[in-house]
Amino acid sequence: MARFDRVFRFWPWRRSSAPAPSEELGQDGPLTAMVIVAHPDDAEFLCGGTVAKWCGRGWTVYYVLATSGDKGTHDSSFSSQELAAIREQEQREACRVLGVKEVVFLGHPDGFLEADVELRGEIVRLLRQYRPDVVLTWDGFRPGFNHADHRAIGIAVRDAIYPAVRDHLYYPEHAEEGLEAHQVNELLLAGSDEPDYHVDVAAHMETKLEAILCHSSQLGGRSREELRRLWEERMRSSRNGRLTESFKRVTIRRSMRQVQPPGAPAEVGQQQAEQGAKGQGSEGKERQAGG
Structure with missing residues (x-):
């Protein structure tokens, strides 16, 4: 319960002084996107509405989770292995709700993620394999009190995108496997202190809530009605405006x-x-x- 209250308080959607939604990516047709986060449920809270919108527009979306959230409980009856299996299944169900094509679990231990060359190499391999146009991850450099795994994955993804995935001499063993260098065009950073890219997700909030509900091990028994009520209370405490999920956008120039x-x-x-x-x-x- 405490975990849910903490996460809900920092959902990165804005409905008050947030600017109007930004121009949509993918105006010329559906794109391929990859969401790379630390734990099951990170993506649903951060960008569930955005992912639902992308999938509804015909985008191909992949998830990569660095850990399986094997430490995320206060229930002493669970082992790490049991919790990881539960949370992986919850994540698969959430992906089904949103329309995500595939989810990849890297299997790193929860709470001990490091932005080292090993993690960067795993991410580079997946970027070269799935070749996304757009990548969404945590802002690993945002200030304040936040999870070490969120910082680590955000930093590792940025280092993988520039310049490693683009230049073939980084991780040259990938070429031996038929994986060529790749250029990511857009990076969206969630949880940023200074977001400048805003996605209107009002039409997709029910889908977002349904996906969040798949993570029942993290919700303390809360129902859809309770989630909606908490959301409505949050919105009533703000000024009128559009409901958006907000990110820091980085456009990657071609070398x-x-x-x-x-x-x-x-x-x-x-x-x-x-x-x-x-x-x-x-x-x-x-x-x-x-x-």
């Missing part, structure tokens, strides 16, 4: 090494890189990474 044709003068590659970066601003505020 000049990638966009420059072989043998082309350096200035040609520079012009192409500049052209590729035009029009990437969400109200001109999202950050870019590249080089």
